Amino acid sequence: MLHDYAGHDVAALVKRSELVSRILITVAIIGAVGTPLFIWARTPLIHARVAENGGWSPDVIHANANQPFTLHLTSDDVVHGFAVGQMDMQSVDVLPGKVTDITLKIDKPGIYTFFCTRWCGLNHWRMRGTIEVGGSSSAPGPAAVPMYVTLGLDIDAPHEAPVIPINRPSAISGQKLAANLPIDRSIDYYLKHSPYQVFDELSTTSLTESQRWDVVASIWQSNTTPESRANGQQLYTQNCAACHGENGAGNGVFADDLAAAGESSIQTMAGADSMTMQSPVDFTNPIRMLGASPALLQGKILRGGMGTGMPMWGSIFTEEQIWDLIAYLYSFQFDY
Amino acid sequence: MNRFELTRLPFIKKILKSRYPQLAVFIVMLVGYIFAILAGLIGSPVGSRNFSIVFVWIAWWAVLILVAVPFFGRGWCAVCPIPLPSEWLQRGAVLSPPDKKPKWFNLRWPKFLRNIWMQNISFLLLALFSSVLLTTPNITGIVLAAMLVAAIGLSMVFERRSFCRYLCPVGGFIGLYSQTAPIELRIKDKQVCVTCDGKPCYNGSENGYGCPWDVFPGGLTRNTYCGLCMECIRTCPHDNIAINLRPFSADLAKPSTRMDEAFKAFIMLGSSMIYAGVLLGPWGTFKDAAYNVGTSVWLVYVIIFLAIIFIILPGLFALGILKTKSALPLKQRFASLATALIPLGLMFWVAFSLSFVLTNASYIIASLSDPLGLGWNLFGTANAAWQPLLTTILAPAQTLALVGGLIWSARTAQKAADKIKTSSIPVIAFCFMTTLVMMWLLL
Numbered sequence: 118m119l120h121d122y123a124g125h126d127v128a129a130l131v132k133r134s135e136l137v138s139r140i141l142i143t144v145a146i147i148g149a150v151g152t153p154l155f156i157w158a159r160t161p162l163i164h165a166r167v168a169e170n171g172g173w174s175p176d177v178i179h180a181n182a183n184q185p186f187t188l189h190l191t192s193d194d195v196v197h198g199f200a201v202g203q204m205d206m207q208s209v210d211v212l213p214g215k216v217t218d219i220t221l222k223i224d225k226p227g228i229y230t231f232f233c234t235r236w237c238g239l240n241h242w243r244m245r246g247t248i249e250v251g252g253s254s255s256a257p258g259p260a261a262v263p264m265y266v267t268l269g270l271d272i273d274a275p276h277e278a279p280v281i282p283i284n285r286p287s288a289i290s291g292q293k294l295a296a297n298l299p300i301d302r303s304i305d306y307y308l309k310h311s312p313y314q315v316f317d318e319l320s321t322t323s324l325t326e327s328q329r330w331d332v333v334a335s336i337w338q339s340n341t342t343p344e345s346r347a348n349g350q351q352l353y354t355q356n357c358a359a360c361h362g363e364n365g366a367g368n369g370v371f372a373d374d375l376a377a378a379g380e381s382s383i384q385t386m387a388g389a390d391s392m393t394m395q396s397p398v399d400f401t402n403p404i405r406m407l408g409a410s411p412a413l414l415q416g417k418i419l420r421g422g423m424g425t426g427m428p429m430w431g432s433i434f435t436e437e438q439i440w441d442l443i444a445y446l447y448s449f450q451f452d453y
Numbered sequence: 454m455n456r457f458e459l460t461r462l463p464f465i466k467k468i469l470k471s472r473y474p475q476l477a478v479f480i481v482m483l484v485g486y487i488f489a490i491l492a493g494l495i496g497s498p499v500g501s502r503n504f505s506i507v508f509v510w511i512a513w514w515a516v517l518i519l520v521a522v523p524f525f526g527r528g529w530c531a532v533c534p535i536p537l538p539s540e541w542l543q544r545g546a547v548l549s550p551p552d553k554k555p556k557w558f559n560l561r562w563p564k565f566l567r568n569i570w571m572q573n574i575s576f577l578l579l580a581l582f583s584s585v586l587l588t589t590p591n592i593t594g595i596v597l598a599a600m601l602v603a604a605i606g607l608s609m610v611f612e613r614r615s616f617c618r619y620l621c622p623v624g625g626f627i628g629l630y631s632q633t634a635p636i637e638l639r640i641k642d643k644q645v646c647v648t649c650d651g652k653p654c655y656n657g658s659e660n661g662y663g664c665p666w667d668v669f670p671g672g673l674t675r676n677t678y679c680g681l682c683m684e685c686i687r688t689c690p691h692d693n694i695a696i697n698l699r700p701f702s703a704d705l706a707k708p709s710t711r712m713d714e715a716f717k718a719f720i721m722l723g724s725s726m727i728y729a730g731v732l733l734g735p736w737g738t739f740k741d742a743a744y745n746v747g748t749s750v751w752l753v754y755v756i757i758f759l760a761i762i763f764i765i766l767p768g769l770f771a772l773g774i775l776k777t778k779s780a781l782p783l784k785q786r787f788a789s790l791a792t793a794l795i796p797l798g799l800m801f802w803v804a805f806s807l808s809f810v811l812t813n814a815s816y817i818i819a820s821l822s823d824p825l826g827l828g829w830n831l832f833g834t835a836n837a838a839w840q841p842l843l844t845t846i847l848a849p850a851q852t853l854a855l856v857g858g859l860i861w862s863a864r865t866a867q868k869a870a871d872k873i874k875t876s877s878i879p880v881i882a883f884c885f886m887t888t889l890v891m892m893w894l895l896l
Binding site: 132134135138139141142145146148149150153154156157160162189191192193194213214215216218 | 476480483484485487488491492495496497498499501502503537538541546547548549823825826827828835836
């Protein structure tokens with residue numbers, strides 16, 4: 118029936134279908150490009166990557182005090198974790214290619230640190246970012262000055278115990294011996310003295326060396342509680358054991374890699390001594406541990422070991438958590 | 454030979470003759486293709502959670518190698534969206550009859566490149582980077598985009614679908630293996646073509662475009678270079694084009710003597726074996742070497758890869774047929790007898806693909822709900838756990854494919870050897886040995 122149509126009608130018919138096809142293809146292309154781009158741009162994700170590949174991105178988050186905000190977290194490589202320091206919160210896992218949503222509300226304005234809670238790699242502890250919480254509530258008071266500063270302790274200098282016990286000191290044996298001794302059991306005394314200093318002060322008594330160490334252990338025990346040591350152990354397992362080892366011997370899963378990385382790092386240029394700084398401290402070594410006071414350890418944990426792999430924990434742990442951790446660390450030396 | 458003409462069914466004929474059903478499929482495919490590029494570039498870098506990796510290298514590959522190629526030959530080429538934008542640009546129209554005057558340069562493809570060596574090279578280029586390509590979404594996105602851009606660019610310089618015909622890394626092996634498919638596009642009556650005026654199937658008419666694949670349908674004897682685009686069905690004024698059902702591997706009865714195709718067979722055979730060893734095997738060193746592109750171990754991997762494909766396999770094959778009696782020179786015998794490797798290679802790929810497709814198919818369900826890894830859950834399946842499918846039938850199915858492939862290739866070898874009056878025994882022995890190696894690698 119083609120000849121029923123005038124020539125130009127056929128042409129018009131073809132043209133319309135051609136036009137519709139072109140429009141359809143164009144719309145399809147624009148839609149296929151535009152839709153994902155639009156949705157992607159409106160879904161701000163916080164990407165987690167191992168520190169070597171950039172860590173958190175973005176690593177600064179802005180929020181307002183007392184206003185809940187939701188973060189969409191995803192991992193681009195391995196399993197990471199997310200938690201905010203100084204806050205009582207359960208950490209969440211951040212899984213590769215999946216999105217974890219977490220809603221937070223922070224009461225006080227300030228700068229908070231968020232960090233990875235999974236041992237994702239050698240530089241796991243470098244995976245940190247900050248949440249800048251703004252708001253009109255009263256400005257935060259000045260931060261308390263840590264004890265090591267008020268005491269004027271040089272936390273980078275060696276603090277070694279010149280004498281160490283032959284047997285592992287026992288707090289239980291020490292308790293009986295200490296009952297009649299005129300010694301200071303106050304918390305302040307405990308915090309400011311190393312076990313060796315207390316051992317030394319006990320030299321005026323008639324006790325044997327081994328008995329004196331037992332008394333020291335009992336003083337350390339009486340200034341901590343089983344709960345605080347248990348809490349310290351939990352924190353240690355989660356945050357410290359990767360480098361310092363489950364048993365405190367400085368041989369965690371990352372220890373060898375840290376030492377290897379240290380060898381090739383710039384610190385090696387200072388000489389062999391600096392290299393040893395790259396190896397995690399051995400808490401089972403009595404020379405080091407019995408020469409260190411709780412105040413000194415607090416300083417090291419708060420500030421971190423500059424130029425070493427030891428991170429700064431001051432922005433992550435609360436003061437109480439650090440004391441709990443220290444209480445646990447001495448249990449590598451003492452029997453409670 | 455026994456054929457059944459599908460185009461005799463009015464329903465099929467109508468669907469193929471109209472441009473609209475194919476155009477609709479093209480548009481859907483193009484959307485999927487562009488989405489895959491975008492997903493690769495902006496979606497999660499975790500391959501198993503990204504549409505581009507999951508839908509291209511698992512879903513599409515599974516459909517291509519397990520269904521489309523064995524049963525429909527170049528069926529994928531019939532719906533591949535890559536030519537859609539480039540042909541629109543080249544012709545200046547989507548549906549309207551072509552202008553007499555070409556829009557762009559419209560050059561003939563250079564004569565010395567009128568073979569599939571470029572496709573052999575483009576496939577090998579992807580193959581050498583495959584460990585990274587198959588797992589890294591943004592690399593996949595870039596490669597997909599590059600193919601689209603290359604097709605568009607070439608369509609402005611050269612006539613017809615030069616990208617599809619001479620460059621597409623996938624098109625080369627689809628063409629080779631399409632000879633085994635039980636489907637073909639052929640003319641019905643040669644005499645009609647001989648007397649046909651103007652040959653609109655090749656030159657185009659107001660009803661459609663001249664063969665985009667630069668093939669004269671009247672001379673078709675093999676599927677290799679017919680892209681099943683259906684243009685000739687639309688342009689033939691004598692209704693002389695048919696789509697036929699036919700026995701499997703009908704084209705292999707007439708062995709090709711082309712060296713580019715013979716080497717394509719070796720490339721495909723060899724790379725399926727190397728993949729089976731590197732991607733599925735227990736050797737971490739090989740995996741590392743294949744993955745660490747650019748390093749010296751990777752270069753060693755490249756050298757071994759190329760040596761297996763270009764020296765070891767063809768060398769053993771040539772050695773085998775060296776002393777056989779034949780009137781033909783070695784080169785021609787080599788090319789003709791390599792035909793036997795076509796069904797063998799196809800079944801190697803089927804066996805290899807079964808394993809990784811069934812292992813990873815469950816990712817498709819999760820990726821469907823969250824294609825970009827943005828935390829969506831469109832169909833409630835975003836958290837579907839990874840779960841290998843049909844693990845109990847995997848090994849039997851692979852064995853069946855490999856043994857079936859061996860029998861199939863042995864039959865093909867006999868026919869090819871009969872044709873050139875030589876012995877098929879060395880070829881069958883070669884097929885037997887490579888099948889044993891493949892079985893050892895896969896099972």
